Amino acid sequence: MAEKRNIFLVGPMGAGKSTIGRQLAQELHLQFFDSDQEIEKRTGADISWVFDIEGEAGFRAREESVINDLTEKQGIVLATGGGSIKSKENRNRLSARGIVVYLETSIDKQFARTQRDKRRPLLANADDPREVLEELAGERNDLYNEIADVVVQTDDQSAKVVASQIIKQLDL
Template identity: 40%
Template structure:
């Protein structure tokens, strides 16, 4: 059963006002693997009535192979070059909710594209949560390096427009926080109920 407090903005018109304020920009979710970008992103897109795109899925479709295979056959540099092209293409198709790969913001051009064509949201999660979530999957080529990658990437994630803590709570609670933060960032007035 859903908690009515979690869905307090649903039906208030706040989502429509956020989408109008976005214009052609996308909501771009950044953060480490396991932060919940895809899961939260799908729910956020549904709440906003926007399409959802997962950059990693788009890369796999374009390459015709899973990311782990791209890494194994072509290396990380080739993967990152393809990632940069795919994200630029997806951002041109906004507005939407876009989940990026964990390392996407390490590229200065990608960060500039996101800044120009989106509102970035860092789903910040503690290392123990990230490791617990990624341990369940074997298709993440860098999952065993979270402890090393997190401190390297956090300064880039921290440049995001909005930061929301990803935690062990229902995804809808995180989506609600993002909705409220987007409204604030975009100057959307509170909706009267």
């Protein structure tokens, strides 16, 4: 049997990386990982706490370590944190160790999907969350596109439909 390939999902918060990742892993009979959940498991604390205590820099260092460890596995689907692509090391590892799928979504959808979620440190204390989402998109969208092997639009589509589109585009 051919070596199992890794599929890495990148994109902004609220794009559906975790939900679509679980669906994709299930359909392809692969193991699913979420880098944020893995950080929480390793620290014994939620992401917001890590951000509060260690700041974004501390969180990003932990994220880099987790992504390095997880991308060394074979035959996984990995949902990465929205800001993970800020690190050149992460971008290089993701590109070199698997197929990168950029889950693209509009600011309107992101806002709708994240507005009641209190577990998003970059939005939690923002005066204008929509403005924060727009700023993050400006900083990150080119980086998502730069490393993506495939780009899939997630607005107004179920996780099952998006997973099917990814499978079709990757010819799996």
